[in-house]
Amino acid sequence: KQEVTQIPAALSVPEGENLVLNCSFTDSAIYNLQWFRQDPGKGLTSLLLIQSSQREQTSGRLNASLDKSSGRSTLYIAASQPGDSATYLCAVDGTDYKLSFGAGTTVTVRA
Amino acid sequence: AAGVIQSPRHLIKEKRETATLKCYPIPRHDTVYWYQQGPGQDPQFLISFYEKMQSDKGSIPDRFSAQQFSDYHSELNMSSLELGDSALYFCASSLGDQPQHFGDGTRLSIL
Numbered sequence: 001k002q003e004v005t006q007i008p009a010a011l012s013v014p015e016g017e018n019l020v021l022n023c024s025f026t027d028s029a030i031y032n033l034q035w036f037r038q039d040p041g042k043g044l045t046s047l048l049l050i051q052s053s054q055r056e057q058t059s060g061r062l063n064a065s066l067d068k069s070s071g072r073s074t075l076y077i078a079a080s081q082p083g084d085s086a087t088y089l090c091a092v093d094g095t096d097y098k099l100s101f102g103a104g105t106t107v108t109v110r111a
Numbered sequence: 112a113a114g115v116i117q118s119p120r121h122l123i124k125e126k127r128e129t130a131t132l133k134c135y136p137i138p139r140h141d142t143v144y145w146y147q148q149g150p151g152q153d154p155q156f157l158i159s160f161y162e163k164m165q166s167d168k169g170s171i172p173d174r175f176s177a178q179q180f181s182d183y184h185s186e187l188n189m190s191s192l193e194l195g196d197s198a199l200y201f202c203a204s205s206l207g208d209q210p211q212h213f214g215d216g217t218r219l220s221i222l
Contacts, residue, residue, distance in 0.1 A: 004153075032210065043215035044154070044201065089153065098144060098167055099203075099211060101153040 002027045002094050006102035014110050019077035021105045023090030028068050035064050035075045036089040038104070044089065048075070080109045113137055115204050115214035123220045124192050132187040132217045136204030142166070143185040144211060145177060146201040154201055160185060189219075197221045 003026040013019060023033070032051045036044040048057045050066040050073065057064050063076040077084055087106045091099040116135040124130050136143050142161045146154040147170075156169035160179035171177075174192075179185045189196060197220050203211035 034210065036213075041199070041218070044213045046210075046213070049210050091154075093210070098156040098159060098169065099146075099154075100156070103153045 002030075002092055002100040004090060004092055004100050004102040006088075006090055006105050008105060009103065010106045010108075012108040012110065013080055015080060015082060017080055017109075019075075019080050019084070019107060019109075021075040021077075021088050021090075021107070023073040023075070023102055025071045025073075025090075025092045025100070027092075027094060028071050029095050030068065031093045031095065033064075033066055033073050034091045034093070034099070035062075035073075036091060038087045038089055040087075047088075077107075080107075082109045082111045085109050115202055115212055117200075117202050117214035117217050119217060120215065121218045121220070123222060125222050126192055126194065128192050130189045130192060130219060132189070132200050132202075132219070134185045134187070134202030134204075134214060136183050136185070136202075137212055140204035140206050140212075141183065142205045142207065143179055143183070144203040144205075145171075145185070145187050146203065148199040148201065148216075149195075150198070152198075157187070192221050194221050 035047045048064040061078040087104040089104045090102040144159040145157040148154040157171040159167045163179045177187045199216045201216045203213045205211045
């Protein structure tokens with residue numbers, strides 16, 4: 001059974017600082033890995049998807065890396081803004097086609 | 112672009128009542144997934160359907176059932192509701208093994 005772990009559970013940084021969110025998974029047999037953003041009580045917004053054959057994906061201030069062999073992914077958010085405050089979830093799409101989620105990292109960016 | 116539509120957005124029920132949640136996938140998507148996210152928890156996979164047939168089953172209670180109809184929409188039926196069923200229920204759809212796209216969720220509150 002795929003186990004997905006996200007560290008840290010919570011993060012508070014001043015505006016402008018770069019954010020580094022970590023995700024690890026136990027089974028490296030994956031199709032892809034996704035990073036989602038979730039605002040309190042809201043739905044899931046897909047940020048980046050990395051296919052298993054890729055090493056990283058970038059979108060604006062976001063960059064996600066994937067090291068499948070070591071079972072790790074990192075989400076970098078450059079020059080954080082208060083609007084980046086949210087919970088960030090990592091989800092792994094395994095060979096059974098269902099997503100396994102981590103518990104998330106709750107980010108607070110202080111103005 | 113059309114997204115996954117879930118209805119209702121909010122639902123309030125009492126213990127032992129029944130509830131039906133609906134999901135309308137993105138057009139031409141043939142696979143639907145249901146996830147449950149309890150308060151402060153990460154989303155947990157419940158069940159999935161491919162071409163109107165159940166394709167996988169996760170941690171779905173026996174009190175819950177689901178089906179996918181000929182127009183590919185899906186319904187999650189929940190009976191004998193318990194306080195612990197209060198959660199955000201997400202539906203996602205995909206085309207085969209392509210990435211899943213999530214709806215905004217249905218918030219179910221059990222009084």
